[in-house]
Amino acid sequence: MREEQHSQSHACAGCGVKLQTEHPEESGYLPEAALNREPVICQRCFRIRNYNEASSITVDQDDFLRLLGSIGSTDSLVVHIVDLFDFEGSLISGLQRFVGNNPVVLVVNKVDLLPRSVNLNRLRNWVQKQAKAEGLRTVDIVLCSAKRNIGFEHVIEAIEHYRKGRDVYVVGATNVGKSTLINRLIHDYSDMERELTTSRYPGTTLDAVHIPLDDGKSIIDTPGIVYPTRMTEIVPRGFLQALLPDKPIKPLVYQLNDQQSLFINSLVRFDFVEGERQSFTFYISNALSVHRTKLERAEQLYADHRGELLGGPSREELDDMPAWTRHSIRIPRGAKKDIFVSGMGWIQANGTSGAIVDVYAPKGIKVLLRDSLV
Structure with a gap:
């Protein structure tokens, strides 16, 4: 037991990485003067703890x-x-x-x-x-x-x-x-x-x-x-605050006719392609914005206003993220279902008559249909 505690003294008390004082750009670095601090933590942990910064x-x-x-x-x-x-x-x-x-x-x-x-x-x-x-x-x-x-x-x-x-x-x-x-x-x-x-x-x-x-x-x-199948892993770090809810979600309910589209910021596009008029409930961080338009206008709107009117991340940051891929989803009749977008939340389909929806999300992000959580 004593031996284990001794070896632990050479590890960062915050993240467990092996400590070193030679290479500032590598993990586990701390200035020599900081070795006397209690608890001994690496520079990265010190920065996260004190300035909420993180290196990658x-x-x-x-x-x-x-x-x-x-x-x-x-x-x-x-x-x-x-x-x-x-x-x-x-x-x-x-x-x-x-x-x-x-x-x-x-x-x-x-x-x-x-x-x-x-x-x-x-x-x-x-x-x-x-x-x-x-x-x-x-x-x-x-x-x-x-x-x-x-x-x-x-x-x-x-x-x-x-x-x-x-x-x-x-x-x-x-x-x-x-x-x-x-x-x-x-x-x-x-x-x-x-x-x-x-x-x-x-x-x-x-x-x-x-x-x-x-x-x-x-x-x-x-x-x-x-x-990397989670939205939280691919958005710019500065945008995580908006993506991750930190208080109870206020669900957003939209009554939609088919051929209408909704943008969640500039990150995800939701198209109601086919079905009777019905409502969809969005369970997403309340720091995100939702923008409604007609399906026929959606592509042009995105080209003109992504990262700006539609909300962050910025155009340059979006260019660094994977391009969108389309997920075509058939919601069966009489079933309570969620369309889940990993790292962002989900959209509950409330109609009982079924629907066809398309979800555009960055390539590789997990998008699936599941039984309703709520």
Whole structure:
């Protein structure tokens, strides 16, 4: 145990990366004078913590999968944190393959973003069904908001119940609130005066961070896996603030005739191609703007006003993002469905007569039809 704590002193207390004082442009750098600070954190963590800046270091995908694969040979509890607002985008696909027979507790974070009227039991059933469809076997599902401290006692109870004296591996995609949750665990579980670096930027935790528990075991915080299929990974960093809601969403309802189009800023275009007049509800960050037009005018409007009248990112930033690709979606009759756009939210189809819609989103972004969440 003493040896582990000694080796930890050479790792950043914020993100777990190995510290070095030689190369300012590489990860783990800190000025020599900062070695005497308590806790010892790298320059990158210092900047994120104090100025909410981030440099674009992310952990290599192969390294992450190797780390994930090594969990299978241990006897541990796996806590998988997902973002309810980006459920399909933040669920680690094939997690079961990597973790072997270790029990998995699925912690669904950011429930505070949904309207208060949402029934939590129905929500849990929805999560269970979606997780099962993805091949994930869970011993428990816990709904919470790490940021607002809602349901956190249930997370602690679940970990206590299933840990049975073992290590706990915490895994998740970038930006799902993992570090916020870990900080709460440290606070509740361990006498360590350490806080992990939390920021709104993807890829904040660079290496596995071991947090010793009082019984000699550890909570192991793993780096967030980067999925380029999420809008949050491809927008300019300065725009993340607008894309990620930080308070409950006020759903936007639009009554549409077919042959009408809606733009979500300059990021996504939604065309109601065919169907009876009906309403669509947008569950997106309230910092984003929606612009309505006729389908026949949509292309010209985008060419003339993207990044300006239609809202950010800027024209130059949009040019650096992947070009749009079209997803043609048929919504069946009588079915309550969502059109999910990873990292941005979803559009609920409220009609019962069916519809055909086209969604234009940057190439590679996950767009799919699913059973309604709300």
